[in-house]
Amino acid sequence: MGLTDNLSMDIYQLFEEGGLLVKVEKGNHIFHEGESAGDLFLIKNGSVQISKETEHGKELTFRVCGKNSIIGESSLFGPTTFHSNTAKAIINSEIIILNKNTLEMILTEQPSLMIEYLKWIQNENLKNQSLIRDLVIHGKRGALFSTLIRLSNTYGEPINEDNNHIFINLHLTNSEVANLCSTSREMINRMLNELKKLNIITFEKGYITILDLNYLKEEIACENCPATICRID
Template identity: 40%
Template sequence: MREQLSVLEKRGNTNCFSEANFNHLLVTMKDRTYPEGTHLYWEGDVSDKLYYMKRGRAQITKSTDEGKELIMYMYQSGDMIGQADPFFGSKHSFSAEVLEDSEIGVLEHKDLEMLICQHCDFAIDFMKWMGIHHRLTQTKFRDLMLYGKPGALCSTLIRLSNSYGEPHGDHVIIHKKITHTDLSNMIGATRESVNRMLSDLRKKDAIEYDNGMIVIKDLNMLQGICHCELCPNEICRI
């Protein structure tokens, strides 16, 4: 019981499920451990499972024709990963890589379909989860396409602060070491252009670094550059 409560306390993008429906998920899924560097699935694999992060972190990536890897999403404890597609049997559009040793609950689509058939309120909660997933994708593409690389970078910094940030007075420290290469892969830019844009933000006193961690000093400036629409945190996340 204590283990189940600890899982309930760390829910991420599954907050849309009621406690009863979330318990249905926990009982149905099968626990697996995945070492760092392994893949939950590859782009093109049949989408027949969902994955719940009980412990650890994972990232969703997309490979371009030139071999560059774009980081689409980053997930942590409490998040559910998988193709948000009601038409079971589709193929994954992205790859999912485990970033650290992780404990993950695996939910087969056939078991998910059974839950949806047996519990109509569960079906409604699952539709809410799908809606959050789609809105997250839409807002990310909006940031990448409408306001250039500076807007995409500022949006990414805001999303990182919502996912990993900790307030310190008027500043927010992002307690994850994010390299310039990581940032370039998140916004589809070169590492050199990310270096240049970060230097500009430091000169404007919008950000700084503290022991390798990014510190956001002027959130309003970042929001202005990316034309922030003040989405809720479950949408505005990395």
């Protein structure tokens, strides 16, 4: 049995047994874009934002990762690469750091773990491809709808029997939602207000509740990808 649908207990225990546990306070960075990527990081508890700064100084958020997510871009069995993104704790978090060389040694000695790790890598690639597709194909409005659906799959808590009303248990400002959609805060403000008027969502004190998930899916011709792929973490 796995901890989540995309992280097996074996991989989690690999980090627990071979890694170093550190505490990261809210607002502190775990790694910066351009730094050597010699380690991988498992979020034991907390929440971490993965972002990139454009040449014009705008911050784009790619992922908001929670408990049991693995972050970092260490290239196994090859030359050490560099982080292309920045990771920052958005609440107090606990992170397990596992060195690339240690991971390589363990995977070489345990082929079954190698298979589990390759499965995880494959799922991460599918998530990234799906996210890029939605942001490019559906335009700004579709990007928001797609992001809300992904948030519901990752942090959503159903509040009615048919699972169409979902509370997203993650505090987000309008600026943070805009960064996730690669657009401006002003445009996101306008689109969120339109959805509120249509009674599709509520947005109170930084928390979004989706009142009509089916509407969002129908508007972007949602393909109902597995929840392991249609995620924001």
